[in-house]
Structures are given as C-alpha cells and as structure tokens.
Amino acid sequence: MIAAIQWYPRVPILPMATPSAASPEPSPAERRTAGEPLAPMGSEVVGASASTPAFSPLYQQIKSLILRSLQGGEWKPGEMIPSEVDLAARYRVSQGTVRKAIDALATDNLLVRRQGKGTFVATHAEAHTQYRFLRLLPDTGDLGSQGPAARRIIECRRLRASAEVARQLLLRTGDPVLQVKRVLAFAGQPAILEDIWLPGGPFKGLTLETLSEDQGPMYALFETQFGVRMVRADEKIKAVGADEDAAVLLGVERGAPLLSVERVAYTYNDVPMELRRGLYRTDSRHYRNDLN
Numbered sequence: 103m104i105a106a107i108q109w110y111p112r113v114p115i116l117p118m119a120t121p122s123a124a125s126p127e128p129s130p131a132e133r134r135t136a137g138e139p140l141a142p143m144g145s146e147v148v149g150a151s152a153s154t155p156a157f158s159p160l161y162q163q164i165k166s167l168i169l170r171s172l173q174g175g176e177w178k179p180g181e182m183i184p185s186e187v188d189l190a191a192r193y194r195v196s197q198g199t200v201r202k203a204i205d206a207l208a209t210d211n212l213l214v215r216r217q218g219k220g221t222f223v224a225t226h227a228e229a230h231t232q233y234r235f236l237r238l239l240p241d242t243g244d245l246g247s248q249g250p251a252a253r254r255i256i257e258c259r260r261l262r263a264s265a266e267v268a269r270q271l272l273l274r275t276g277d278p279v280l281q282v283k284r285v286l287a288f289a290g291q292p293a294i295l296e297d298i299w300l301p302g303g304p305f306k307g308l309t310l311e312t313l314s315e316d317q318g319p320m321y322a323l324f325e326t327q328f329g330v331r332m333v334r335a336d337e338k339i340k341a342v343g344a345d346e347d348a349a350v351l352l353g354v355e356r357g358a359p360l361l362s363v364e365r366v367a368y369t370y371n372d373v374p375m376e377l378r379r380g381l382y383r384t385d386s387r388h389y390r391n392d393l394n
Contacts, residue, residue: 179223238294255282259280259281260279271299277302282297284296284298293352296378308327331370333369342359
C-alpha cells in the first residue's frame, strides 16, 4: 500500500536513500546489543539536518521526530516538552501540524497534556498511571480502596536466555537475561505470582536488593534507574490450574483455577524489553480491559 504524500511548501521532501545489498539494516536487537540508539521506524532523515522530516504524512513525520527525541532522552519522563510554538519553529511547520502530532502521542500514552501548564512526557511514577498495565481488579471497590500492592521479591538472578525467551525478546539463544520472581499481595492476600525476564544489557546492575528496597512501581524504577520506558504491551490470557509452586506462593489448593497472563512489554520503536508471565487469583478479583 502506497501512502499519499502531503506536500508542505516550507519542508523539503527528499528522496529516501536506497540501502546497499552489502550492508543490510541491523535488527533492533543487534542495534540494542551494540548500544546504538533505536530511532522510530519510518523516521529516517535524509540530508544534513536531523530536524527535517523526510516524507509524509507531515504530522506523522513530526510525531516520529518528537518520538526520536523522547527515545534519545532529550526530555525525560515527567519533564515538560517545548511549547507547540517552539516545536513548530524547530521543525519549520505550522503549529496545527505540531498539535496533531502531539495529540497522536498523547493518544499513545507517551505525552500528557495538562491544562494551563503544558505538555509533559508520560511517566509510570504518576499515581494515575501506576496501574495502567495492571488489569486485575477487586470484585468490590477498586485498587485505590485496598491500598498499594505489597511486593515480595523471591529471586533475581542472571542466566542465559532459552530459545523461547530469546525469541520473545529479540535476543539470541544464550544471551544474558535477568529473571525475577515475585508475589504481589493486596490487603494481605497474595494475588499475583510473576516470572519476569529482562535483557541483560539494558538492566545491568539490577539486583534483588534494588528491587526489594524500591517501594514504587517496577516500571517507574526502570525509567529512573535504567532509562527504559515501557510504552505498550501485548498480552495472552488463558485459564490454568495451580501447580505445586503456585499453590504454595499464592495460598491456594493445588489445581485451583488461575488466570495465566503472558505479557511482552515494549519500549520506543516496538523494541521488546520485558517478558512477564503472571498467575492471577480470581476468587475475589477479575481481569478488566477497556476496548475502544
């Protein structure tokens, strides 16, 4: 499918470079391993200026350039980005085009507009976003009524990625990963048992002590200490029976019905940064998702 080109008189639309057959584009995993910044797909800029969009639609070009700055750390989570007027001058486009790009990023939960204050980089540290990826709710009341989750870190160890973990995280089999096992409890009752796998490179220095001492959301810790922001996730859900290990840690009978939730969480540019497999008790809770 060929995208229609929207011409804008003040922005030169330059031809895309044709990649050489002898130099194939490295995969996201290869660029992550090499420490190369991962620019958003479709945001390659041809020419001397890295601030000039390369092709249309125009607001998508600006969205990609703002996303590149977010990914590069120019504006940290929780910080205010420049005004629409300043961004329009920076990218040599209209303020309306910038507004449309920011609206798209806000819809993607990457930016947050605050009336009378400006536009800020979304962060998992804010109270209203802490449970964005947690869909297990009590049958009565809400998450706020039962207080924050109590976390018990069972283990955090470094190991070599299995073929399945490597496939999910776009790594090579045998690459270093971290495996974290933890239990989340609400109102004193164990509710979720999670196994989490993280690529070893970006999370170098993460230890059991670091996880145990931190009292905030795990994704907020990833942002502040490791510069990794989770921006979206894919989940697969199915019903399973509790095995012996899950039964002991969750305080249920062996074979008790549990909800199995497998999640792959992604940072900018759809680079997978976490594989998470959770077992959820649903005897007094339910999984809720809003579809729109």
